[in-house]
Amino acid sequence: MSADNFLEVRGLKKDFDVGSPTLFSRAPRNLHAVDGVDFTLHRSEVIALVGESGCGKSTLALLLMGLEDPTDGKVILEGRDITHLNDHERKDLRRKIQMVFQDPYESLNPTQTIEEIVTEPLAVHGITNSAERDDRVKKAMEDAGLKPAEIYLKRYPHELSGGQRQRVVIAAALVLEPEIILADEPVSMLDVSIRAEIINLLAELRITRQIAVIFITHDLGSVGFFADRVAVMYLGRIVEIGTMLEVLEKPQHPYTKALLSVIPVPNPRLRRERIILQGETPNPIDIPSGCRFHPRCPVAFAACKVSDPPMVTISRTHQAACLLLVK
Numbered sequence: 108m109s110a111d112n113f114l115e116v117r118g119l120k121k122d123f124d125v126g127s128p129t130l131f132s133r134a135p136r137n138l139h140a141v142d143g144v145d146f147t148l149h150r151s152e153v154i155a156l157v158g159e160s161g162c163g164k165s166t167l168a169l170l171l172m173g174l175e176d177p178t179d180g181k182v183i184l185e186g187r188d189i190t191h192l193n194d195h196e197r198k199d200l201r202r203k204i205q206m207v208f209q210d211p212y213e214s215l216n217p218t219q220t221i222e223e224i225v226t227e228p229l230a231v232h233g234i235t236n237s238a239e240r241d242d243r244v245k246k247a248m249e250d251a252g253l254k255p256a257e258i259y260l261k262r263y264p265h266e267l268s269g270g271q272r273q274r275v276v277i278a279a280a281l282v283l284e285p286e287i288i289l290a291d292e293p294v295s296m297l298d299v300s301i302r303a304e305i306i307n308l309l310a311e312l313r314i315t316r317q318i319a320v321i322f323i324t325h326d327l328g329s330v331g332f333f334a335d336r337v338a339v340m341y342l343g344r345i346v347e348i349g350t351m352l353e354v355l356e357k358p359q360h361p362y363t364k365a366l367l368s369v370i371p372v373p374n375p376r377l378r379r380e381r382i383i384l385q386g387e388t389p390n391p392i393d394i395p396s397g398c399r400f401h402p403r404c405p406v407a408f409a410a411c412k413v414s415d416p417p418m419v420t421i422s423r424t425h426q427a428a429c430l431l432l433v434k
């Protein structure tokens with residue numbers, strides 16, 4: 108493993124047993140929520156993980172956090188296999204990987220003050236020295252943009268705006284000084300006007316605290332130029348990954364091209380022809396044969412129904428899984 112392969116994800120799968128299809132059948136049914144995901148995250152890198160609702164983004168995040176057990180595959184952090192941990196090891200991992208959820212209203216206990224909320228992770232991890240605790244809480248809050256921290260400490264979540272609440276959630280994640288933040292749709296519940304502020308905050312943290320971020324979103328347009336790389340997920344798998352510029356300017360997978368074509372672009376010269384995908388995303392219980400995207404792909408051909416496309420290397424940093432790219 109190279110020193111830069113901070114987090115490695117190899118062949119990661121998660122099936123959920125969703126029971127038998129009818130009352131009379133006992134055959135188990137598996138829903139393939141994450142179906143063979145491979146990628147590497149570098150130190151203080153930002154990867155945007157993009158895909159439609161139900162493609163497995165949150166399940167992937169829960170697997171990385173150790174909150175779900177994978178059916179197959181591996182997660183390796185700094186050379187150490189963290190795929191199956193006991194409770195004690197998992198608690199230790201929390202210091203390194205923290206998650207920020209979508210809904211800042213549900214993530215915060217309404218009966219706790221902001222001070223109690225941000226202090227709690229320290230107590231859980233046995234950091235009880237009051238001077239160290241107060242320093243860490245103040246720094247985490249101020250790094251999350253709640254400045255000066257003192258004016259927020261005794262307030263309750265309902266006294267804050269949505270954006271401030273999401274900053275409290277981020278402060279509670281920062282207080283353990285994590286090396287990775289998994290941000291699962293962190294701005295989708297916020298007003299459009301404050302989305303950019305939270306994205307800028309995450310962009311700053313990767314510089315000031317050297318934190319790597321996996322930024323999960325269903326909206327490729329919300330990523331802007333904040334991410335270093337973009338991973339596009341479809342039905343449990345990454346179908347394209349590359350630098351922001353590669354994916355935005357030279358998308359290779361027909362699914363990525365369709366996602367990009369519907370992003371509003373103010374400059375008419377840069378506007379792309381809209382590609383409207385036919386049909387709904389298939390059910391992850393019955394993944395289509397061959398290329399999983401073939402029932403909706405506007406450029407599918409006969410082989411797509413039978414051959415599962417391999418990841419094809421376009422450049423050192425850019426790969427996509429489409430038979431049209433196989434030479």
Ligand SMILES: Nc1ncnc2c1ncn2[C@@H]1O[C@H](COP(=O)(O)OP(=O)(O)OP(=O)(O)O)[C@@H](O)[C@H]1O
Nearest residue numbers: 123138140159160161162163164165166167325391
């Ligand atoms: N605990 C579970 N039991 C059964 N099925 C599940 C479970 N959790 C997720 N799923 C299913 O797995 C698939 C992937 O779900 P997931 O929540 O990971 O998608 P997502 O990409 O995060 O979607 P969204 O953008 O709507 O948040 C979906 O079909 C979902 O219904």
Ligand code: SF4
Nearest residue numbers: 398401404411429430
């Ligand atoms: S392999 Fe075929 S169906 Fe799949 S994305 Fe490429 S052209 Fe479309």
Ligand SMILES: [Mg+2]
Nearest residue numbers: 164165166291
């Ligand atoms: Mg989700």
